[in-house]
Structures are given as C-alpha cells and as structure tokens.
Amino acid sequence: MENNKLVLVDICGTLYDSNTTFDFLDFYCQTSSYRLFRKITRSLPWRVVNKMLIGGLGVDLTRILAVRYLKGHTRDELDEAVERFYDQYLKPREIVPVHTLVKQFGTEGYSMMLVSATLDFIAACISRHMQIDSVVSTQLNYSEGFCRGTLDEDLLRHKRSFLISINLLPPYEATVTDNLSDDVLVKVSRRAYIVTYPKSKHKWEKKLVNHPSVVFIDALQS
DSSP states (O other), X not given: OOGGXXXXXXOXXXXXSSOHHHHHHHHHOOOHHHXXXXXXXXXXXHHHHHHHHHHHHSOOHHHHHHGGXXXXXXHHHHHHHHHHHIIIIIGGGBOHHHHHHHHHHHHTTOEEEEEEEEEHHHHHHHHHHHTOOEEEEEEEEXXXXXXXXXXXXXXXXXXXXXXXXTTOOSOEEEEEEXXXXXXXXXXXXXXXXXXXXXXXHHHHHHHTTTOSOEEEEEGGGO
16 A cells, blocks of 8 residues: 555544544443443533543543443344444435545545454444445454453554554645544644544634644534
8 A cells, every 4th residue: 555645534423423432432332330320421420520631641541431331241232233323313314525525535545444443343344334444443352252340452542653663654635534633643644634623623723823834624514
C-alpha cells in the first residue's frame, strides 16, 4: 500500500452520527446493572472526571469499565448483534456527504483505510458494508472465542503511533475525520476533510490555520 495514496477515514462522528462503541453497548446490554452504570456515567461529576482523565492521561475510564459488560460473550454473538445494530441504528445515521466522498476516493483509485478507536467487531462490520478491506481499530481480548471484557490494543489517542508501528508512515493523501485529537494525522496529510458540529468548527479552524487544503463538511446538513 502506497502511503502517499492512502486515505484515512474515522468512523464515529465522521461516517455516522454516533459514538458507535457506546451506542452499540446501549443497544446490546439490557441488564439492570448496565443501565445503572450508564446512569452513573452520564452524571455531570462522572463526566467531568472522565474528561480530565482523557485529557490528561489519554484514559477513558468509562469505556474501560463499559467493555467489561461484554465479558463472556462470544465473538460470533457480537458479530451477529452488531449486524442488527448496523441495520437498525447505524444505517439511518449515515452522514451522507462523507459516504459520497469515500466512494469518490475509491473510484479515483485511492487506497482506503478505516482508522478508528471503536471496538474491533464494530469496525469490521462497517468495513464489510462499505467494502473497505483495510481497517485498524481497538482490539478486545478474547480467550477461546470468548470476550474477556478487556482491551488489548486501544487506539484511543494512539492512531498515529499505531500506524507508524505497522510501517504506515506519513505523509498520507488525506484524512477524513471529525475528531479533534486526529489533528496529528490531519497535519501529516496532504488534504483534510473535516466533519464539523456546532461547537467544533472554530476549534478546527484554529488548529488548521496553516494547512494547505482543508474542506469542512457540516454533519448536520447531511
């Protein structure tokens, strides 16, 4: 794969108006203990502390604890459930201009790669439906086909270092993302396609003031 022909595409908030990890967990986990957990994690004090952990240490405690609810589920069960999730929840939340852009890159002969911190089976489902063979994502730990409820390789805020570790070195042709922490990829890409929400566009404009090629895509006008 020629890195100078490689287009990197984020998933959550970019291809879909969704945090796919938590939206899947909310869709799939129906126990009373999970509902209580989500009530706690949606509280203001918890969100403040978790945001500080993400910003300071790159650790999303909410996510680490949430994936424990997948412990004991088989990969086959998760693959089956995520197909229902895709059909019933994700598909209606497509950000259409971004999907159109990705298809255009494909017809122009660029190599596409989904690069996301979402969970492996979710990213794999999306890659199948979009017919994009190359995908890197957060990996869950499995033992004999059963999820252990822990993360193996977490791409949250580590996308660039992971790509470098597998010898996918910059510069890249383009990065398509809404994620402000992906600026480390955007800045080493020839072109930037930024999916914006009401509170994010001005932040991106500050970050990319010197970038030679930036296109903003309004997520809410899709």
